[in-house]
Amino acid sequence: MTKILMIEDDAQYASLLTDYLKQYNIEVTNYEDPFLGLSAGIEKYDLLILDLTLPGIDGLEVCKEVVSKYDIPIIISSARSDLSDKVIGLQLGADDYLPKPYDPQEMYARIISLLRRYKKTSNYEEPSYKVMLDESKESVLLDGVMLDLTPAEYVVMKLLIQNRGATVSKEQILYDSEVFQFGSDGSLAVILNRLRKKLGTEIELKTVRGVGYRLLS
């Protein structure tokens, strides 16, 4: 079982997320008081979910403290919308920043992705997916069969697969690739519709309205 330490002053929020993650065999221990959280034996946990608006001490200070003493992946999750918080948090050593309100499925995807990178959990096994990326051949495989994709479609799929379960913003897709900056074979929405057809009904490419897209399967 994956053990997560959470420092979140909203008990109801923490309780809901704890219940949600339980179904994925993830055990969450929450501390509303950040000072108690800091002295809870952080080394016992696989990951830390940290809120920023906390009583008595700012979440960024807690992050700094944890980073200086422990080797544990940190996801900052906050309702504070300041861009500086995200930048400072990541500069301080946090591994990810997920602004509230988020889809709990995205939180789970990010936890899995981080744990994979840290290879912390002994019982964690790399799951096999229907859609996989083969970067060496610059191709996408659906059930092991190579899909016939245009360069723009490949770029979108690559980003979605690399961030499986998490929302990839349109800005990130359009910004990251020169394919879009110099004119692609259609708008992003058109490309997504074509991809949906090519992937079939079993694979869900979810549109997160006004934000971006998420690969769910």
Next chain:
Amino acid sequence: MSIYNKIRIIFVVSFLFVTAFFASTFYIEKSKHIQTIEKRYVRTALFLQKHFRQSMHKDEHVDFSEDTVRLYLKESNFRKVNPVNKERVLKYAKVIKKRKILRSKMKILRVKDKLYLSLNNHRFHVLLKDKEQHGFPFVLLLGYIASLVFLLGLYVWLTRSLKPLKTLQSQIEEVAQGDLSVSFKSDKSDEIAQVSNAFDDALRKLESLIDSRQLFLRAIMHELKTPIGKGKILNAFLEEEKLKEGYEEVFSRLELLLNEFAKIEQMLSANYEVKLVKYNAKDLVEQALELMILDNETLEKQVIVQEKSPLILSTDFTLFPLALKNLIDNAMKYASNHKVEIVIDNKGISVLSSGVQFTDDIESYYQPFHAKGKGLGLGLYIVHNSLEMLKLKLDYHYMDEKNNFTIKV
């Protein structure tokens, strides 16, 4: 005209006045000096004339080397020029003054800084060298230089005292760009320092007001976003797909609204940093339509997008769709049939809607809380501000009973 230019003009005029004053003083002094010299020269000439006449009466040869003459010339500070030098002096001399003394001609001559007295008639020609010094009036020149130095010093002192004004100006420009951390504090006591200190006080108050506003907004955002977050987690437990989708739609719209408020707040408080990247205009239009709080069915019925020619533009992916979304929203609100046409061509993106023409000057609608609208009167203000930040122009015209707004690229 700037204060600096006014000061420069004052000092140029002062310089001209001082120069004119000293030039006229020099001229007057010179005239006075020549008059004094002339009197002495006339006296000497009369004496020589008298000596000549006496010699004539006695039928004697005129000799200006006699003791009486020599003594007189010595006392009058003159010395007779010998014939060799006489030729040379007469060749290079410049006549300063000439007049008749009885039947003789008297001339005052100058060679370099030496003066000579030339007296001649049909019987004699005598040339005397003036032994007195008639140099340049250095005292006057010194006075002139001292006045110029004083004026120059005054100019430097004055412009230096005004220098803080320039610093103040550049600092105010920095504040206008959104940097409120600039300090205007001055330890001097002149009027500029007083203005600087007063401005610094006002700025610190403004800064604390902005800080408290940001804290307030942050608290509001926190309070509003947390329940949406809880709702989203709760929604994940729902099993009925239709219900789940419905709630999800509600939460995403609430989130969109909150994010839009946050972006507008950032933009209006000059805290937004523009990131320019090349985008396909169609992507920008699609993003703007997604930001609208309308379901897809309504959008399909009410919005027609026409791409006459592909357009790639360098812009900000957050700010541009925000402006376009407000423009479409506004057009839809005021259109007689609630339909909007979006046209993309190589000149820009146009938003057309049927309806009556704007009654007031279009510029007045770019002001916040324009009173004549159906809403808060912020739509075109947001559009105008966003486009201004992106250095893009909004063009408006009315044709075929349609209001046409074009974001020109």
